[in-house]
Amino acid sequence: IQLHCFSGGAKVVKRLGGYPNTYFSFGGLVGKFNEYQKAGLREVPGDRLLLETDSPYLIPKGADRSFPGVGENSPFYLGAVAQLVGEVRGVGPDVVLEATHHNARTFFRM
Known part of the structure; x- marks a missing residue:
């Protein structure tokens, strides 16, 4: 499961992170995150982190x-x-x- 444009908090990450093969994907909105959302991003395990741009939106x-x-x-x-x-x-x-490159290859089975 890829959680597209994830913006939830730490409790949400802990709960959803319990499901195997769940990845949290972050894009340009990170620059506008409040502290609740930043805490969620910090809570994501490094091996479950993905990046995205959501092109052509969200520069x-x-x-x-x-x-x-x-x-x-x-x-x-x-x-x-x-x-x-x-x-x-x-x-x-x-x-x-480096981490997200590895994670993307794992997630997309490349």
């Missing part, structure tokens, strides 16, 4: 929009999502990208 807060041909959200902004997720979780975007 990540603070994303660089100066690149030619990128006027709306696109997969190009996945790094910006990783940056936002890392800030909330207290890790660098490289840690987030």
Whole structure:
């Protein structure tokens, strides 16, 4: 199960995380999360975390929009999502990208 654009709190993560093969997917809205939602993101186990851009919607807060041909959200902004997720979780975007790359390959059986 992929929980698309997840924005629930820590208690919701604990409850839903009890189901096997449940993954929590986060996109550009992370930049607008309140403390309840940030606590939920921090509660997600690293092996259940996924990233998404939800293109063409939900451009990540603070994303660089100066690149030619990128006027709306696109997969190009996945790094910006990783940056936002890392800030909330207290890790660098490289840690987030490495974990979520592995998780995506597992989830999608690639």
